[in-house]
Amino acid sequence: MTGSSDSDSQDGYLTSEYNSSNSLFSLNNGNSYSSASLDRATLDCQDSSFFDNHKNSLLSTKVPRYISNDALHLPITLNYKRDNDDVTYTNGKVNKFMIVLIGLPATGKSTISSHLIQCLKNNPLTNSLRCEVFNAGKIRRQISCATISKPLLLSNTSSEDLFNPKNNDKKETYARITLQKLFHEINSDECDVAIFDATNSTVERRKFIFEEVCSFNTDVLSTFNLVPIILQVSCFNRDFIKYNIHNKSFNEDYLDKPYELAIKDFAKRLKHYYAQFTPFSVDEFNQTHRYICQHEEIDTSLFFFNVINAGIVKPHSLNQSHYPSTCGKQIKDTIMVIENFINHYSQMFGFEYIEAVKLFFERFENSSEETLTALDSVVNDEFFNDLQNLIENNGFA
Numbered sequence: 001m002t003g004s005s006d007s008d009s010q011d012g013y014l015t016s017e018y019n020s021s022n023s024l025f026s027l028n029n030g031n032s033y034s035s036a037s038l039d040r041a042t043l044d045c046q047d048s049s050f051f052d053n054h055k056n057s058l059l060s061t062k063v064p065r066y067i068s069n070d071a072l073h074l075p076i077t078l079n080y081k082r083d084n085d086d087v088t089y090t091n092g093k094v095n096k097f098m099i100v101l102i103g104l105p106a107t108g109k110s111t112i113s114s115h116l117i118q119c120l121k122n123n124p125l126t127n128s129l130r131c132e133v134f135n136a137g138k139i140r141r142q143i144s145c146a147t148i149s150k151p152l153l154l155s156n157t158s159s160e161d162l163f164n165p166k167n168n169d170k171k172e173t174y175a176r177i178t179l180q181k182l183f184h185e186i187n188s189d190e191c192d193v194a195i196f197d198a199t200n201s202t203v204e205r206r207k208f209i210f211e212e213v214c215s216f217n218t219d220v221l222s223t224f225n226l227v228p229i230i231l232q233v234s235c236f237n238r239d240f241i242k243y244n245i246h247n248k249s250f251n252e253d254y255l256d257k258p259y260e261l262a263i264k265d266f267a268k269r270l271k272h273y274y275a276q277f278t279p280f281s282v283d284e285f286n287q288t289h290r291y292i293c294q295h296e297e298i299d300t301s302l303f304f305f306n307v308i309n310a311g312i313v314k315p316h317s318l319n320q321s322h323y324p325s326t327c328g329k330q331i332k333d334t335i336m337v338i339e340n341f342i343n344h345y346s347q348m349f350g351f352e353y354i355e356a357v358k359l360f361f362e363r364f365e366n367s368s369e370e371t372l373t374a375l376d377s378v379v380n381d382e383f384f385n386d387l388q389n390l391i392e393n394n395g396f397a
């Protein structure tokens, strides 16, 4: 059965319908970013920008006070227990899960992955599953450090220009190595839920990933079957993006770099990504499902979930679930927990994040701190306009 998932309406006054006819990801409008902007669709802004209008920022929205801090931290648990014999099989192999992340840099993929793991660990239905994140950036840093033996002069420096599209081969190599590590750890039964944390921003990359998943599942030497789950993380709010870029400037790529250089470098990286990114669509979901079914010669499961602007925008018809005709309890339970996490993300974590962003900008407005001035000089309207142009001209306008 195929269908879109429901979401709650508890936080209805904050959320906006995100339907396929006005969606960025809509097939009917030619996957257009410009003709299907989120701010028009959801925030009632006048221009047709990819980004939320700064003045109509989500930050001006009130975070509901009826959600206590405790509730924000407590993943919602469901009311029944997992049985010991819940393990299910596909083609005689024990099922495990692979979560394929998709999203531009600094949209919150790694952060949301750690929230999801927290949620799976806190739910009796899924707490026995061993979860692991396979981050392509981390593998890149490890390999670069080992190769150049100067730990902090990483391949991210502008001289190597790793993120320039002309150097895509290098990025693909790191992604392949990361995937191989993931398959190896699944096959040696070291984890049950493997999260592939990379931008996976092009159709070609995703095609490659699903070809590899099919090869893994049909390989007589692999003991396990991977149930693929696609989790797309999107962020269209300028304040969120600016705040996230600020935080990214403190990650391992920039430990030895001054703040302003880090911001400039990351801003440049973002431009490269915006020039190439293709969002995952319902159409691509259907094509991928057909491909997997043909290749594995069975009716397989495939799931697609979205977190948009930290869960504040609801992706109703974008989320897709395809359960096979004979679907084991373990798959149903795990998907239910993940779906529940997606539907309640704003209450569990999103609002707390908005509070943090608000605080950050309050501090920003009342200070003349050099670091924050540097941020403003790089991540400004001109920068967002550049990103907008890049996304419109990358074949999806």
Ligand SMILES: Nc1ncnc2c1ncn2[C@@H]1O[C@H](COP(=O)(O)OP(=O)(O)O)[C@@H](O)[C@H]1O
Binding pocket: 103, 104, 105, 106, 107, 108, 109, 110, 111, 112, 243, 244, 245, 247, 248, 310, 349, 350, 353
């Ligand atoms: N949902 C979120 N909750 C809390 N912080 C977030 C969230 N999304 C992004 N951030 C902030 O933005 C920074 C970058 O997010 P990250 O998860 O590393 O993005 P990505 O993995 O997509 O590159 C994080 O360090 C965090 O400070």
Ligand SMILES: O=P(O)(O)OC[C@H]1O[C@@](CO)(OP(=O)(O)O)[C@@H](O)[C@@H]1O
Binding pocket: 105, 106, 110, 135, 136, 137, 138, 140, 171, 172, 175, 197, 198, 199, 200, 201
């Ligand atoms: O190869 P893709 O899919 O672009 O993803 C990997 C890249 O994503 C990035 C994008 O910034 O992730 P991360 O921020 O998690 O470190 C790079 O570090 C990393 O090299």
